[in-house]
Amino acid sequence: xxxxIYLDNNATTPLDPRVLEAxxxxxxxxxxxxxxxxxxxxxxxxxxxxxxxxxxxKLIGCTEKEIIFTSGATEADNLGIKGVFEMYKExxxxxxxxxxxxxxxxxxxxxxxKQGARVTYLGVKEDGLIDLxxxxxxxxxxxxxxxxxxxxxxxxxxxxxxxxxxxxxxxGALFMTDATQAVGKIPVDVIADGIDLMAFxxxxxxxxxxxxxxxxxxxxxRVKVTSQMDGGGHERGMxxxxxxVPGIVGLGKACELCRLEMESEAIRLSALRDRLxxxxxxxxxxxxxxxxxxxxPHVANIxxxxxxxxxxxxxxxxxxxxxxxxxxxxxxxxxxxxxxxGLSDDLAHSSIRYGLGRFTTEExxxxxxxxxxxxxxxxxxxxxxxxxxxxxxxxxxxxxxxx
Amino acid sequence: MAYSExxxxxxxxxxxxxxxxxxxxxxxxxxxxxxxxxxxMRLQIEVGADNVITDAKFKTFGCGSAIASSSxxxxxxxxxxxxEALTIDNMDIVEELALPPVKIxxxxxxxxxxxxxxxxxxxxxxxxxIVLEKSHH
Numbered sequence: 001x002x003x004x005i006y007l008d009n010n011a012t013t014p015l016d017p018r019v020l021e022a023x024x025x026x027x028x029x030x031x032x033x034x035x036x037x038x039x040x041x042x043x044x045x046x047x048x049x050x051x052x053x054x055x056x057x058k059l060i061g062c063t064e065k066e067i068i069f070t071s072g073a074t075e076a077d078n079l080g081i082k083g084v085f086e087m088y089k090e091x092x093x094x095x096x097x098x099x100x101x102x103x104x105x106x107x108x109x110x111x112x113x114k115q116g117a118r119v120t121y122l123g124v125k126e127d128g129l130i131d132l133x134x135x136x137x138x139x140x141x142x143x144x145x146x147x148x149x150x151x152x153x154x155x156x157x158x159x160x161x162x163x164x165x166x167x168x169x170x171x172g173a174l175f176m177t178d179a180t181q182a183v184g185k186i187p188v189d190v191i192a193d194g195i196d197l198m199a200f201x202x203x204x205x206x207x208x209x210x211x212x213x214x215x216x217x218x219x220x221x222r223v224k225v226t227s228q229m230d231g232g233g234h235e236r237g238m239x240x241x242x243x244x245v246p247g248i249v250g251l252g253k254a255c256e257l258c259r260l261e262m263e264s265e266a267i268r269l270s271a272l273r274d275r276l277x278x279x280x281x282x283x284x285x286x287x288x289x290x291x292x293x294x295x296x297p298h299v300a301n302i303x304x305x306x307x308x309x310x311x312x313x314x315x316x317x318x319x320x321x322x323x324x325x326x327x328x329x330x331x332x333x334x335x336x337x338x339x340x341x342g343l344s345d346d347l348a349h350s351s352i353r354y355g356l357g358r359f360t361t362e363e364x365x366x367x368x369x370x371x372x373x374x375x376x377x378x379x380x381x382x383x384x385x386x387x388x389x390x391x392x393x394x395x396x397x398x399x400x401x402x403x
Numbered sequence: 404m405a406y407s408e409x410x411x412x413x414x415x416x417x418x419x420x421x422x423x424x425x426x427x428x429x430x431x432x433x434x435x436x437x438x439x440x441x442x443x444m445r446l447q448i449e450v451g452a453d454n455v456i457t458d459a460k461f462k463t464f465g466c467g468s469a470i471a472s473s474s475x476x477x478x479x480x481x482x483x484x485x486x487e488a489l490t491i492d493n494m495d496i497v498e499e500l501a502l503p504p505v506k507i508x509x510x511x512x513x514x515x516x517x518x519x520x521x522x523x524x525x526x527x528x529x530x531x532x533i534v535l536e537k538s539h540h
Contacts, residue, residue, distance in 0.1 A: 308441050310466035314406070314414055325441060325466070334441065346438035382420055382470060384445035384462035385438060400437030401515075 004320045005364045005371075009204075009357030010153050010181060010299060011322060015250070016206035016358065022253040023208065026246035034243045035234060045245045052252025056213060059255040060198065061189040068214045068235045069248050073180040074104040075228075076199030076214035079239060080176050081108045083225025084145045084197065085117055088174075092142030096173075098122045098130055098159075099340045101149050104199075105178055109147075118142070126342050127291035128157035135164060139171040146175050150182035150198075154324065154337040154353055155290030156299030158182065165194030174223060180204055180212075184258030185296055186266060190215055196223050202247065206358055207254030211247030214239075261358075269356045270297035272365045276354060277302065279369045283376055285389070289338060289351060298356040301338075303347045304372075306386040307379040312352060315375035319368055324351035346385075406467055407501035413471035418478050421460040423447040431524025433516040442469045442509065446476060446516035450524055454485045461516075468506040472496050472513040485521055489533070 006014070026048055034049045036042025053064040070076045085095065097109055099121045109119045120138045122130050130148065139146075146168040151158045161177060168175040176197035182188055183198075184205030190198060201212035216238065217223045231240030277288060277300045285305040301324075304312065309325030324335030325348075334348035343351075354368065380386040388395060406414070425432045430449050436442040442465035449458035459477035463470045475496055480488055496502070496510035515535070522532040 306464065308465050308469075310441075311414075311464075311470060314467040344439070345441075349438070349441040382417060382462055383464045384434065384443055385464045387422065387462060395438060400439070400443070401435055 002318070004318050005367055006320045007354045007356060007360065007364070007368055008320045008322050009360070010156075010353065010355035012203045012209065013206045013357050014359060015203075015208055016254065016257060018257060019207055019250050019253045023246045023250040026249050030245070032245075034245055035232065045243075048245055048249045049243055052248045052255075055252035055256040055259075059188075059259045060183060060200075060215060061191050062215055063218065065236070066190075066215055066218050068216055068238050069243060069251070070199075070212050070214055070239055071210055071244070072203070072212040073102075073178065073199045073201035074212075075239075076201070076212050077102070077104040077178055078108050079214050079225060079228050080197040080199055080216075081105065081145065081147055082112065082228055083238070084174060084176070084223075085112050085115070086226040087224050088144040092140075092144045094118045094120070094140055094142040094144060096120045096122060096135065096138050096143060096146045096148075098124060098148055100124050100128060100152055100154075100337045101147070102153060102178055102180065105147055105149070122148075124340055128152060128155050128289075128337075128341055129291055129294065130159060130164070132160065132163050132167065136167050139167065139173065141171075143168075143171055143173040146173050148175075148177060150177045150179035150188065151186070151296045151299075152290070152337065153181050154335060155301045155341070156181070156296040157291045158186070158294045158296060160294075161193050161195070165196075169194060174221075181296060181299075184255065184262065185298060187262070190217070196221070197225070202251035202254050205254045205258050208247050208250040211244050211251045213251065265358060266297040269360070272360060272362065273298060273300050273354070273356055276300055276356075276365050276369060280372055283373060286376075287347065289341060289343065298360075300354045300356075301351055302354070303338075303343070303351040304376045305347060305350055306383045306389055307376055308349050309351055312350075312375055312379055315378055316371050319371050321355075322353045324353070325349045409475075409500050410467055410471040410502070413474040413500070414467045417461075417470060417474040419458075419460050419474065419481075420462060422462065423449055423458065423460050428527050429524075431520040431522070431527065433519030433521075433523060435515045435519055436465070436469075436512050438464065441465060442512055444469065444473045444512050444516045446473060446513070446520045448480055448488075448520045448524060450485065456480050456483050456485065456488060465509065465512075466506075468500065468502055469509040469512060471500055472502070472509045473516065475499060476513045476517055480517065485524070488517060488521060491517055 032041030032045035034045040165175040174196040183200040196217045198215040203209040289301040309323030338348040451457040459480040461473040463473045493510035493514040
């Protein structure tokens, strides 16, 4: 079977063969436990971890001691938010986040609400960016943490991180960011950006699944989190559990490759993305979702009105993409991110997310354009809504039997 | 989620896509669902002598299962009398297309579309609309 074209790199990225190569010895001859201090097996594993820590630190501009390895971004989000809430309880109980965060942040905040946290969920503007004045107005003396994502997974918009950090700090709160989609794709510098905690993961930047990290600032201010996983006291007591040495080595290598190739990749991918987007936008009644100035270089999110996203993906079986359509999730609710932009449900149902990546070629994009165009036209032939639209019927005036 | 072969077949080769003249008194039109919910089906029947359905057409906005359910419904409707058509149950569609539980609402919508088209035809021809049992969604 011919493999479909993979344009779902926001979901996960393929492992770069160079990363795999770096990892392989740590499965076999370098199998030691990095915490074994008394023999060569342990030392070799520890060396691998230390080197990876340097590679990671270099990518985001921090020191090695500020990296806590985790099982991924979800765990890092949990550790950062819950860890800060528990550590700074005395100072206050207020957390500010946004409605467009990943569930790993939103559901963690919901969990903390049951433990006495007060959480403000900031809305976003039509372009997906938060309103800084709204953030400022929400700050209180009890605010201990502002947790706002760097780049959005569905629409790719980049929040004004530096301005957000400045506001948080002015009110004495910490600033955490879920930078899962941003790290390795655009320059992220924790010092320049004013970040106190940052979650990210290997498998969104051509590393392996099951490994990620939380950056925890050690200076100005020294940030502490209570551990959420107790045991052997690994990772400076913040995250116990035998280190996933091959995974960590893979994360390190992935970070190094991103650091070296990010700049040229961003130029290449944004050119491909722009071509995809501008060509597909020429289809009648198609709409690009989210701010197009401040966004990640590799993401496009487009709604093709009057066709339903899942049906559309089925017509594009040679293309691996994702949709904000309800039908792709168990909940039958369309994307909450798109809805928070003020998109109507029907447009949210009609959205397709294209996530380009390191292995996306120009030819892939040409084919993706052709496949999408053909599928949209085909499904519009089948769509009663398209026919009604073409007849000039105002669909909003129809009394639909909601079910 | 993987689709059944029958869903894929109906999706790739939808039967009876199109539009009948909804002004004709021989044509009944059912439009069910809502764009906000991600499914809208329009099913039309043309009724000839002896209450036999001589033609059926559909257009559907929705996922593959919704398109397949309505395509299958039009196939089943042709040649049936109105009374026979009323006996089509959504679970027949579920079974034929091997729809998973999360897609049962697509079959319910198709059953609603059939009944709604029949009622439109009946009302146009001076007959009383059949009271539809509120379907289970």
